[in-house]
Amino acid sequence: MTEGEPEHRTASDDARSLLPVVRRSGPRLPASVEGPLDVALGAAVTVARPLVALTLAFARTVEPFARDTWALVARPPLVPDAWTPAEIAARLADRGRQVRFAAGADATAATGQTLDAMVPAIVEPLLDRIDVTGIVLQRVDLERLVEAVLDTMDLTGLVLERVDLKRIVETAIASLDLTDIVRTQVDVAALAEEVIEEVNLPEIIRESSTGVAGEVIDGARISAVAGDELVNRWIDRFLLRRQARRTEAPGRPVEGPSRDSAVDNDSEVTPG
Amino acid sequence: MSEELPIQHINPIPPRARAFQGLRAGVVSRTAAGALDYLLIATTTLGIYAGFAVLKFLVDPRDYQLPTWSFGAVLIVGFSLMVFYLAVAFATTGRTIGARVLGLRVVGRKGTRMRWSGALLRSLFCTAFPIGLFWCAVSRENRSVQDVILRSSVIHEWPAGHKTPTLLDVERRRQL
Numbered sequence: 001m002t003e004g005e006p007e008h009r010t011a012s013d014d015a016r017s018l019l020p021v022v023r024r025s026g027p028r029l030p031a032s033v034e035g036p037l038d039v040a041l042g043a044a045v046t047v048a049r050p051l052v053a054l055t056l057a058f059a060r061t062v063e064p065f066a067r068d069t070w071a072l073v074a075r076p077p078l079v080p081d082a083w084t085p086a087e088i089a090a091r092l093a094d095r096g097r098q099v100r101f102a103a104g105a106d107a108t109a110a111t112g113q114t115l116d117a118m119v120p121a122i123v124e125p126l127l128d129r130i131d132v133t134g135i136v137l138q139r140v141d142l143e144r145l146v147e148a149v150l151d152t153m154d155l156t157g158l159v160l161e162r163v164d165l166k167r168i169v170e171t172a173i174a175s176l177d178l179t180d181i182v183r184t185q186v187d188v189a190a191l192a193e194e195v196i197e198e199v200n201l202p203e204i205i206r207e208s209s210t211g212v213a214g215e216v217i218d219g220a221r222i223s224a225v226a227g228d229e230l231v232n233r234w235i236d237r238f239l240l241r242r243q244a245r246r247t248e249a250p251g252r253p254v255e256g257p258s259r260d261s262a263v264d265n266d267s268e269v270t271p272g
Numbered sequence: 273m274s275e276e277l278p279i280q281h282i283n284p285i286p287p288r289a290r291a292f293q294g295l296r297a298g299v300v301s302r303t304a305a306g307a308l309d310y311l312l313i314a315t316t317t318l319g320i321y322a323g324f325a326v327l328k329f330l331v332d333p334r335d336y337q338l339p340t341w342s343f344g345a346v347l348i349v350g351f352s353l354m355v356f357y358l359a360v361a362f363a364t365t366g367r368t369i370g371a372r373v374l375g376l377r378v379v380g381r382k383g384t385r386m387r388w389s390g391a392l393l394r395s396l397f398c399t400a401f402p403i404g405l406f407w408c409a410v411s412r413e414n415r416s417v418q419d420v421i422l423r424s425s426v427i428h429e430w431p432a433g434h435k436t437p438t439l440l441d442v443e444r445r446r447q448l
Contacts, residue, residue, distance in 0.1 A: 218286060221301070221375045221430065225289075228298020228414075235409050247296040247414050249425040250383035 285430050289375075292428050296414035301374050302405055302426055308370030313357060317350045351399055358395030363388045367431070375430035381423045394422050 029037070074086035081087055136142075159165075182188070195201075232245060285293060321341065329336050341349075361368040366377040366385050378394070380386040386394065397404070397418045404417030411420065419425060 217373065218289070220373070222289060224301040224304050224374055225292060225298070225428070227300030231299050231409055232414075239410070241412070243412075245412050245414060249294055249296050249379060249427040250381065 284432050289428075289430060293430065295428055296408075297374075297376050297426050297428050298414055299406060299409035301376060301428070302408060302416070305368065305370035305374040305376050306402070306405060308373055309354075309357070309368045312369055313350055313354050316353055317346060320349060320353075321346075354399045355392075355395045358398055359388070359392045361391075362386050362394055363391035371426075372431055375428055376426050377429040379425050379427055383425070383427075386424060390422060390424070394418055394424060397422065 028034075074089075075081075075084045236245070321339070325339050328339055358368060361371070362378050363386055365372075366379055371377060378386065380390060401417065406416070408414045408416045408419070408426075415425065
């Protein structure tokens, strides 16, 4: 990341930037050594290049002769096969190879054993002396690390697959007093009123408590009221009245029996 | 918890009857209520006569004869009963039995229950001059002669009937 680059970075960028970055610039030597060294190297290269080219050209020229000569020397005519230098060399090579393989296996085993013994002995005291957690906390951008890890994980799927959600929910519910929570957190009265409003409970109670006799009496009262209006209309028509009757009584209608207990102190009647 | 619940009174009056609650009643309703009351008083007077006859029989069974009441005596008993019954009804609930059946109530000048003196005066007036009721058919304000003079009113006020359950009642019942 260089300066001036846009700040928005994708998850894959973050993941890539987690990889260790190798420094490009090599180690620098002291200037007093670097100068002469470079001169020497330049001189060596200047001289060596033609020499190498010449040598290669010579070798290419000589190679067919050398090959034929070696073939003649390796398998001279009139010498039994077993005694030819080539055969002897092959046998020696076989033997040497066997020895090399055996020694290599031994060396590998020995190295493994040595490392098994040495690495714990070195690393454990080393780790004892280093606060790895502190270093990680100090040097590692844990937030970015966790974000990058979470980006690569299907956490929901993992939880669904590995967690016994039923048990967790059951335990949580068992440890909670749901009734108390509802009582304290929910406005039960308002809720009940809303429900009553919705289902028109008063009307249901009224209808269910009226009964058949109540229905008959209600009907009789309504009929009487209708009769009142009919008679009033006839008489008003007969008397050529144009204005409606003023039947509003003083006070207001009371729905409950509470009014029966209220005494009208001013209802002292004055006859005449 | 239950103390915080609002007491919601449930209106027991059917919606179609709510419009005329508190208005003065007309002649048909009041006549019907009055007829019921007359019937009640007549029945009670008859009952008193029967009781008197039985008592007379128990006292002197040998020379028993049905008691013969003069019309005047019956009238006086009936009149007294009527006055007493109406006065008590007007001054206590404002409803006679007939008025209760027809959903009526007698109220005073300001729309509240009548005082005993007013109730007695009105009951005397109603019993002595029952035909005054029919003035309410003519009156612009649906008032009988008694109402005009005593400044009372007979209004539609359907009784609440038995107490309808409130939210508080429901909550209490749940807690039992």
